[in-house]
Amino acid sequence: MKVFGFGAQDADKELTPLVFDRKDPRAGEVAFKVTYCGVCHSDLHQVRNDWKNTKYPCIPGHEVVGEVTEVGEGVTRFKKGDTIGVGCMVNSCMECEKCHDNVENYCQGPIGFTGTYNGPGKKEDQNTYGGYSSHMVVREEFGIKVPKGYDPKYVGPVLCAGITVYSPMKHWNVGKNTTLGVAGVGGLGHMAIKLGKALGAKVVALTRSEGKKDKLLNMGADEVIISENKDDMKAAAQSIDVLINTIPVPHDINPYVNLMKPDGSIVIVGNLINFENVVPAPLVVNRISIAGSLIGGIKETQEVLDICAEHDISPDIKMVKMQQINDVLDTLEKGNDSDFRHVIDMQSLHDEIDSLQDKATQVKNPDRGEVVNRKAS
Ligand SMILES: [Zn+2]
Ligand SMILES: [Zn+2]
Known part of the structure; x- marks a missing residue:
């Protein structure tokens, strides 16, 4: 599917509109339209190559929430129309001791867990693109169910922060x-x-x-x-x-x-x-x-979102538009002393897609890695 996003093509470059194709959902995977995406300090570090491991183009965003548009064969946890959250990971080996212990964030497999963005796989040219994009596809085990009544705009920051x-x-x-x-x-x-x-x-x-x-x-x-x-x-x-x-x-x-x-x-x-x-x-x-300590496993991520819903806890957020992202990252870089999270209202991107058809730069397609079946292992 054709997807539009905002990403950086180098460490000293601003984020600009990009276009690429995501593979349609395979068996066990879920496609969704991104509705909100939180802006994490890691997005800034990754875009600016502060950790010296950034693959470009870098399309950040790992505090993602959206609406399911299509499910692949055999998917049981989500159906079309559901609200789905995706945090920092989209894949892991599913076979090692840590994955079996529900701490995929410490996956000991050959390539560790696959990050939602900048998640290089085995091959040199592999990369993942995150939630600063119109649509995403994720294997169902890495999707977080959003409790009924919990406002989707608050979901993203819970999934990382x-x-x-x-x-x-x-x-x-x-x-x-x-x-x-x-x-x-x-x-x-x-x-x-x-x-x-x-x-x-x-x-x-x-x-x-x-x-x-x-x-x-x-x-x-x-x-x-x-x-x-x-x-x-x-x-x-x-x-x-x-x-x-x-x-x-x-x-x-x-x-x-x-x-x-x-x-x-x-x-x-x-x-x-x-x-x-x-x-x-x-x-x-x-x-x-x-x-x-590094993020948390999927089971615990579901747990914290459920606790937030149960205790009526929501992050303090400031809603911004996709087109404002460079200003938001500059604010973070200058030592953001704010006690809230920026959240991108992705409708601002969806509204602009017609005009981006000509303007967006085509980049190579992301690759989220193989689907390994945990149940079979
Ligand atoms: Zn983060
Ligand atoms: Zn593992």
Whole structure:
């Protein structure tokens, strides 16, 4: 099927309209019209090649929701007209220990999981294109069911920002007796505050900006610490059990180590680039861990969306048009200090498709990899 999207053709290029073909749904796959797509900080990193692994053209978007238009043979979980969500993955080996444990995000197969975009496969020229596009096709196991009554425009950010903070909360047993710290209160952090409260934890939010204090308290944070206020930080020493660090850029982590109770864990979910000068003594003396966590498996992603529906939790979003995407990415690059997620109303792309017929640049077709049947393995 002919698909229009917005993507970058190089690290120093803006996103422009592109056109390509997606393979029609094969057995076990679902095609859908994209209705909303969240804008994640990873989209920016990938477009700008910050992780040195970007394949171009790069068509981002892994906070996707849409309406099912067609299902392939044997599909049982979705039917035409259903609302479907797709997060960060569209495929994995389905055979390794991690896939069997429902943590496809840590797939140990020969190529790991296939990302929704920039998901290179075995072949050099393979690539996947994400949700900044008019239509997508996904194998049904990687589709998330949207609970009845949950507004589709809120779904996208739950599938990356939400699951990225929820999965470590589950893994590190955040619950009623936990003091949960949340460092950085952008797209991920504000979801961590809301989900931490839903799990019964005491939530302490850490932000640089004094101006956000009331908003974060209203959002549910029990306490707000201004991270640049040394007195605040000192007063909070050894008070936190689990700290989810969502700050997406390199920063000094030592002040956060001092906030941890003995046996506490700092979980890095935002910064994949580096940390300079981590001082080990406080880690050693109080048996503190610095750990990392990457998104979450499909089962857990479904779980967090169901919890959001059940507890009436929605991300704070700002709706934008597809055509505004370069401005949105610039805002993120300048150090987005906003506590909301940009979500693209994809109707803005669908409305423009007629005029894009001549304007869009043809690019090579994406390849989402083979369909491996989990049931048969
Ligand atoms: Zn993301
Ligand atoms: Zn696997």
